[in-house]
Amino acid sequence: MAPSPESLELSNNDITDKSLDRDCTTLSRHVLQQFQSFSPQAQDLSALMNRIALAGKLVARRLSQAGLVEGVLGFTGDVNVQGESVKKMDLYANDVFISVFKQSGLVCRLASEEMEKPYYIPENCPIGRYTLLYDPIDGSSNTDTNLSLGSIFAIRQQEGDDLDGEAKDLLTDGRKQIAAGYILYGPSTMLVYTIGKGVHSFTLDPSLGEFILTEENIQIPAHGSVYSVNEGNFWQWDESIREYIRYVHRTEGYTARYSGAMVSDIHRILVQGGVFLYPGILPKPEGKLRLLYESAPLAFVIEQAGGRATTGLVDILDIVPKKLHQRTPLIIGSKKDVAKVESFIQNGH
Numbered sequence: 263m264a265p266s267p268e269s270l271e272l273s274n275n276d277i278t279d280k281s282l283d284r285d286c287t288t289l290s291r292h293v294l295q296q297f298q299s300f301s302p303q304a305q306d307l308s309a310l311m312n313r314i315a316l317a318g319k320l321v322a323r324r325l326s327q328a329g330l331v332e333g334v335l336g337f338t339g340d341v342n343v344q345g346e347s348v349k350k351m352d353l354y355a356n357d358v359f360i361s362v363f364k365q366s367g368l369v370c371r372l373a374s375e376e377m378e379k380p381y382y383i384p385e386n387c388p389i390g391r392y393t394l395l396y397d398p399i400d401g402s403s404n405t406d407t408n409l410s411l412g413s414i415f416a417i418r419q420q421e422g423d424d425l426d427g428e429a430k431d432l433l434t435d436g437r438k439q440i441a442a443g444y445i446l447y448g449p450s451t452m453l454v455y456t457i458g459k460g461v462h463s464f465t466l467d468p469s470l471g472e473f474i475l476t477e478e479n480i481q482i483p484a485h486g487s488v489y490s491v492n493e494g495n496f497w498q499w500d501e502s503i504r505e506y507i508r509y510v511h512r513t514e515g516y517t518a519r520y521s522g523a524m525v526s527d528i529h530r531i532l533v534q535g536g537v538f539l540y541p542g543i544l545p546k547p548e549g550k551l552r553l554l555y556e557s558a559p560l561a562f563v564i565e566q567a568g569g570r571a572t573t574g575l576v577d578i579l580d581i582v583p584k585k586l587h588q589r590t591p592l593i594i595g596s597k598k599d600v601a602k603v604e605s606f607i608q609n610g611h
Contacts, residue, residue, distance in 0.1 A: 287475035289315050289453065289464050296459045306368055307417070307441060307457060310392060313369075314415055315464075315473050317362045318445040318453055321355050321399075321413060322466065325447050352376055355398035355413065368392050370420060371429060373586060375555045380429045380586070391420045393432060397555045400444075401523025410448045412525020416559035417441040432586060436558035436579035443563055444525045452476070454529065456566040461532070482569040485598040486535020487517045490527040498543035502574075506606040524551075528560055528594065532567055537599035541574070542591045549573075549591035553583050557592045570600040574607035 287295070290308045297304035356376045363369040364383050370390035373380040375397050383390065400412040416439045421431040443455030451466040453473050461480045464473035489510050496504060510516040519536075521527055527538050542549040551557050561571030561578035571578040571594040581590060593603045605611060 286470075286472075289455075289473045289475075292462060292464075292475055293457065296457055306392065309366065310368055310394075310417055310441070311455065313362050313366045314394075314443075314445075314455075315453060317355075317359050318413060318451060318473075319466065319471065320358045320362070321445070322447050322451040324351070324354060324358075325411065351411075352399050359394065359396055359398055363394055366390070369394050371424070372396070373429065373432060373554065374398060375552050375587065378587075379427075380432075382427065393418045393420055393429070395432070395554050395559070397552070400525045400556065401521070410446065410521060410523050410526040412447065412523055412529075413445040414525060414556055414559050415443060415445075416554070416562070429586065432554065433583050435582050436553075436561055439558065439562050442559035444528070444560065446525050446529050448526065452529070454480075454532070454563065456563050458562075458566065461563055461567040480532060480567050482532050482564065482567040482596055483535030484568075484596055486531060486537070486596050487515050488519050488531060488534060488536030489516055489539070489599070490518070490520050490531065490536065491539040491541075492520055492522075493518070495541075495543055498545070499541055500544065500547075500607075502607045502610060503539070503541045503603075505610065506603050509602075509606070524556065524560070528564070531595045532564065532569075535596040535599070537593065537595035537603060539603065540592045546589075547591075548589045551589060551592050553578070553581060553588045553590045554586060557590050557594075560592075560594060564594050568597070569595055570597050572600060572604060574604055 290312045293308040293311050294300060294304050356374055359374070360372055360381055363372055367386055368390045369383060369392050370387040371380045371382055371393045373393065373395045395416045395418065397414040400414055401410065418432060418439055424431065441455060441457045443453065446452045453464045455462060460478065462478050463476045463480060465476045467474050493507065496507065519527065519530060524538070531538055540549060540551050557571070557578050564571050565579065571592065573591045574593055578590065578592065593600055
């Protein structure tokens with residue numbers, strides 16, 4: 263029997279009342295609370311996170327129109343600096359981040375995997391001492407099939423004057439990041455961030471147009487059942503990685519989950535525990551993932567949640583890149599699960 267309109271109205275009112283009982287902490291307010299002050303740095307990072315949130319809202323709105331509006335789906339016909347075909351959504355999202363941060367007054371440079379060199383905002387440079395590094399759309403192959411996507415970001419403080427426009431101060435280890443996180447475009451749009459004071463998640467409330475605090479101080483389980491890797495590359499991996507995969511195949515309790523969008527897979531592991539692997543292949547041992555735009559930001563998040571991120575030989579946050587678009591293998595997730603993969607790489611078992 264279908265519920266009456268009156269019962270539906272009561273049910274909806276009950277949901278509204280319960281939602282009003284929550285402490286509706288917004289993202290910008292939360293950053294200030296993390297610093298416990300209104301210091302200049304606290305205000306800067308609060309404003310920067312607000313800009314990232316705005317970019318996330320614009321991208322989420324665009325994705326919600328996929329299939330209804332022309333120019334959202336498909337390829338542009340161009341190839342990016344990585345030699346990869348550019349999707350229309352990649353280009354749109356990249357332009358969104360540039361447009362949003364032009365208005366920030368705080369960011370002098372933006373560096374993205376979609377651009378060969380950093381994008382400078384001259385009008386911001388006299389006072390804008392921050393740099394945004396980002397992957398505008400992670401998992402763009404999922405765009406045309408209506409699956410989860412993400413954006414990855416990191417903020418660094420500019421060191422030196424960068425007079426030659428080469429941004430060489432960005433070629434430092436990942437521990438120089440002052441903030442990092444990701445936006446997950448799924449059934450709801452979520453933003454997860456850290457400023458070195460724990461990991462916190464926010465969910466976009468469309469009715470308010472605000473990211474509202476969902477969970478504070480997220481801790482990744484020390485061990486999880488999930489392993490996430492593209493097993494289609496099995497015969498292109500080093501034997502140590504193949505041996506690890508054989509181990510999980512014959513060991514009870516492991517579950518394979520792989521979506522093709524790293525942000526989605528990392529978020530699952532952050533919540534449930536487990537390990538995500540993107541190893542190099544024999545022809546390209548350096549791997550596919552970009553250190554500055556993908557691996558280092560996610561490593562900062564996972565380490566702050568109590569997990570680990572490594573190449574199998576060295577911690578991701580300790581790597582000093584030699585170029586902006588340097589790639590790296592990545593093993594990331596729960597401490598025990600990452601250690602198990604390392605044991606195969608380093609000891610063969």
